[in-house]
Amino acid sequence: MGAIENHTALMYGYRLGGPADGWAGLASDLTWYSADGESWLMPRVSWATEAMREENHGDHFAGAAEERLAAFGLGKLLLRTYSIGPDDEGHILAATAREADGKPLPLDVAAMSAVSQYDAPLARALSVLELRPHAMKPEWIMASYYA
16 A cells, blocks of 8 residues: 655645535535444435445545546546645545645646636536535635645
8 A cells, every 4th residue: 555645736626625624615415424423414415325324534425426427427537635634634626736746836827727628527527426516616726635
């Protein structure tokens, strides 16, 4: 098993949030699950897995969402787990990510403005995942994530 590394990236997409922040990026209906004396919120989706219902761990949502995206031909989109706090994480549905690699991130204005090509696939992905974000359109998000 490889080491988990923390990366910083500028991503174009939607911040969804996660159980730790009550899925702050979503306007979707949420449902409570509980097990072993612990309760947590998850988006109410038809594709919820047993793992999502049985354990409070965002990776279960991310894994199931990535499988669903791939099944609908949207496997090139990214579902990144990002840091909300020391032990808490959330998710970003992104079309592209530009990594800083420990250096200042150069911004290419032409590339930054060309991202509107991803708006339709991101909208389709939200539909496939049965999610409604608070944001009306995708945005550039700077976040730390784990890989």
